[in-house]
Amino acid sequence: MAESNKMKDMPVNKLMIQMGIPMILSMALQAVYNIVDSAFVGNMTEGSEAALNALTLVFPVQMLMVAIGIGTGVGTNALLARTLGQGNHKKAGKVAGNSLFLGGIIYVVCLLFGIFGVKTYISSQTVDPQVISMGTSYLRICCIISMGIIFFSLFEKLLQATGRSLYSTIGQVVGAVVNIILDPIMIYGIGPCPEMGVKGAAYATVIGQVASAVLLLIFHIKFNTEIVKKLRYKKPDMKIIKGIYSIGLPAIIAQALMSIMTYSMNVILGSVSVDAVTAYGLYYKVQQFFLFAAFGMRDAITPVISYAHGMADKARIKDGVKYGMLYTLIIMALGTILIEIFAVPLGEMFSLSGNSLRLCTDAMHIITISFVFAGMNIAFQGIFQAIDGGLQSLIVSLLRQLVLVLPVAWGFSLLVLGGAPDMLMWWVFPIAEAISALVSVIFMIRLNKTKIAVLN
Secondary structure, X not given: OOHHHHHHHOOHHHHHHHHHHHHHHHHHHHHHXXXXXXXXXXXXXXXXXXXXXXXXXXXXXXXXXXXXXXXXXXXXXXXXXXXXXXXXXXXXXXXXXXXXXXXHHHHHHHHHHHHHOHHHHHHOOOOOHHHHHHHHHHHHHHHHOOHHHHHHHHHHHHHHHOOOHHHHHHHHHHHHHHHHHHHHHHHHHOOOOOOOOHHHHHHHHHHHHHHHXXXXXXXXXXXXXXXXXXXXXXXXXHHHHHHHHHHHHHHHHHHHHHHHHHHHHHXXXXXXXXXXXXXXXXHHHHHHHHHHHHHHHHHHHHHHHHHHXXXXXXXXXXXXXXXXXXXXXXXXXXXXXXXXXXXHHHHHHOXXXXXXXXXXXXXXXXXXXXXXXXXXXXXXXXXXHHOOOHHHHHHHHHHHHHHOOHHHHHHHHHHHHOOOOHHHHHHHHHHHHHHXXXXXXXXXXXXXXXXXXXXX
16 A cells, blocks of 8 residues: 555544554654753752752643644645645645745744743743753753754654654654764763763753654655745645644644643742742643644544545544544553652652652652543544644643643642642642533533534
């Protein structure tokens, strides 16, 4: 079977696995960047606690950059897959070209923030001069050299839309390996490289990201033959840009809400204790390994269902919904089991001890209860995006990461300050995910009637 036809002809359960596994690995490796940086800086001989706190504070902006890049890529992915499903290769070229134009705009915004806004952002969360200095240095490097993560996100989705997700995974693996090799060399100063501390962690990260982006650019040029690559197709076309963001904006907002939620939780938890901020930040990075894996499965769900939607094939759409949900829930169930079993060793990996270790372990045991509900929500969001249910996807994001989280977290923080057990803070997340999952089911029932059942 020709690779170009597998989106149309391959059984959906097999297609989901073939496309999903590379995407899952790719997204999981994305989480590795942050985990590895934290693990290495946590073992620095001096200033390790301040460094870990600094990385926790910069994390929301890192997630925001990823959110904008991935969200633009998700919109490109779904629109490109649908266009290819319709057999319109010229338009497919324009979709790809406009996505790269948008990538350039996104990079300029990140660059300007890196130059002018970083210190103000860090200072809004702490008054510790060492943390401010470390956080500013790390984040400035990540923003100024952000072209790697932005264009990697776009080329990854261009390859996934044509069914060539294996190549995006290769690029991600290369970037992760580069990062892991360079982290100890640049952080601790090994061989001719001077000791750079958190700056070294930042440089290792961005070099890995740039390596991934360059490799995926090569793969896109060589293997994405269905996409017409002409310079004039990079000229901005507002109709296509609107089409990209009509699908991608909910994904951007969904990812961006993670940044807003994390930043706000840092502020709320900071009123309880510094240890709570550090514990939450490190747990969040551990949980992302499985959440990002679920996002990878979602990114397989979206083009498969979107392609079938373009063909008006109800049977393949329904199979996409069924198997996409099943595989996502398997991932999250596995994540629940592993984190519950290895909570203490995971905390110790970051050199935590005492109250910080206890808080982080409590977070792992409690928040992880929400994984199955979170998996349902993530899978439903991918389904909604594929069948023009962007509004429904946005509402679920707002519920699970903002509306049902921050007010409850603030209220629980007051109870903790009044003498309630500090583990109460972590129950916010299972509550939010469970309620959001119920809303997602209701939305799916309605969209099935209006978007799927009506197809010829």
